[in-house]
Amino acid sequence: MNGTVSRRAFLRIMGVGAAAALAACAPKALPTAAPAPAEEKPAASQPTQPPAAPASKGPVTISVCDLVAEDATGPGVYTRILYEEFAETFPEIHVEHLAYPDVGFEKRKEYWLTAYTEGGPNAVKFDTNKWAWEFAYLKKALILDDYIPLYFQEDWDSLVPVAQKLSMYDDHIVQIPGMIEVHGMVVRRDYLEEAGYDANYTPKTWADFLEMIQRLTTPEYYGFQWKTYMRAMSEFLHMNGGDFATENPDKTIELHYTRDELVETLEMLKSCIYPERYIQQNTLQEFMQNLNAFQQGQSATFNMMPSWVNWLFSVTEFMPEDLNFFCYPIGPTGEAGDGLRPAYVDCGSHSWVANPYGTPEQNDAVAHYLCWMNSKENIKRQAQWWIDNELKGAYASPFADVPWTTVSAGIPEWWGAPLEEILAIGDVDPAPDYAPGRTYVDAAAAEILNDENSDVRAILQAAEEKTKREWLDEYHKQLGA
Known part of the structure; x- marks a missing residue:
């Protein structure tokens, strides 16, 4: 699968038949109230210890919750395309996509702190990296140090320094950064x-x-x-x-x-x-x-x-x-x-934080998934898809060798020049x-x-x-x- 969707196909998705077209890949709903706290078991990793060794490959199921992909319109449609491509490229990893909880922003952190025990999702995409630091402090963030060389090393090395700083807590990598956010x-x-x-x-x-x-x-x-x-x-x-x-x-x-x-x-x-x-x-x-x-x-x-x-x-x-x-x-x-x-x-980023309570196989699979979804290659392909479908989209790239102007579409350079400043x-x-x-x-x-x-x-x-x-x-x- 090349990840390209024609404009006609895109408009068909966006049209009256969108509900039926998206029903098959609609996220599985989470409960709207925070689940009752479960008895905590030792985490698969702790902020002061290395994570479990990457597991051998085999069929494994993980569940993830993506804040952005709940909006299956406009530029957000491409995230659903990546879902499908990951499933085709890595069939041994079955990914269940969960809907974001129906709670306000101020309640989300509390919700996920409760959910990040055994039985909760294996990873969540937050729209503020500061939660990643809080989760790491509370030992509810999987340490990714050992997975970066396997799935993200070249990309990690080319992150702008502030993106690396945002992704670390106590000298350990605790998140995979998405788009940089600056006010x-x-x-x-x-x-x-x-x-x-x-x-x-x-x-x-x-x-x-x-x-x-x-x-x-x-x-x-x-x-x-x-x-x-x-x-x-x-x-x-x-x-x-x-x-x-x-x-x-x-x-x-x-x-x-x-x-x-x-x-x-x-x-x-x-x-x-x-x-x-x-x-x-x-x-x-x-x-x-x-x-x-x-x-x-x-x-x-x-x-x-x-x-x-x-x-x-x-x-x-x-x-x-x-x-x-x-x-x-x-x-x-x-x-x-x-x-x-x-x-x-003050810089921030959209951040993927993995749950440390998964099995070794799940931890390895979810680390692989997060690194692949946020790779430089996929960011570039997303921008080309926006251009092909005549959409306006902005992406403040976290990579030093991928300027934001090369991965955005329909936004004049003069308008976004202050972003560089x-x-x-x-x-x-x-x-x-x-x-x-x-x-x-x-x-x-x-x-x-x-x-x-x-x-x-x-x-x-x-x-x-x-x-x-x-x-x-x-x-x-x-x-x-």
Whole structure:
């Protein structure tokens, strides 16, 4: 099978008969509620130990759950084609494709932590690699070190450095990366021109950004719409040279809530709301509401990630020439270069994480499957299929020798050029074990942004003390620190 589907065949899949055409390969449903915790058996691998040796080949069944393939439309159809080709190429490995659970994003991690015991799927594709680190910390991620030389060595060696860093925990490989995700912003070109800007304008500093959203705000729409306040806080903080926490070599964690970088970030975000409002009301964390507001023309500026391009230019009425894509602007401390670290964009990736509770045969088979699905060769073939079927698709390649422009389709290079700029300053979270502590600073930020008269530094100080008291002290105690 060559993986090529004609445009006529594609349109037939997408047409009225799609339900019948896809029924045969429809994913097997998982329960919508988290399964009851099972008695845990020793994992097939642990983050501090090598995995079981690759098993001898033979008939084996594995189950996997692919977030992207649940959308069998547009560019996502190609994932189903890869399913079929893998089955034909490796008939000794039977793959059961499970539907993604019908739970919200905030509940997915809890669901999979429960499911990743014996009887759960052998691998899941997450849309955030930070879960891979948490799973590894909890010993619920298969160590892939011994499988990379068998199935992925050449591809692994050509990953961009940040993709390798994203895929490792405690010097072990715990995920196979898919598309790199970086958060940038888009601004509507027509709104820019109405406000007196050149259509190609993009802000480089916070001062530029604040002036732009002020001028873009009209009685009909707002100048700025964040994805969520949590994401806006993170991205502006990183571009101001700051972080919420850092992790030392001994895995102890230091908090940085009251440093100038975060205080300045929240003061800046407050200035988008008070005394004049340049952002939609009551939208602290309602992502879909915020997305719809931008799509319906109620705001001029919004968060943008590479994976959203496939949705933006195929489902909505936007086209590439309607928007400018740009890096989050740099803050004053980041611009001065005297922050906690150089200003950067937090990189992530779609990530395949394998369940360590499988048999040795299943572990070997699922490692083979993940490496094959995410190989450079298949990424290239996917792009050609998009072109052949006249689709628009973007893929931020994790491979240094496979530029994103060569594996995307229908997206002009000038539009995506900022992606190269963003990737050039991309880095990873310096505290992979800090995730449970993030809840406290998020709550503090909500309190700050909901009150025009809030004392930013005082609230952050209280949040830091609470984080230590309710989580960090116990974390350090478990480390023996």
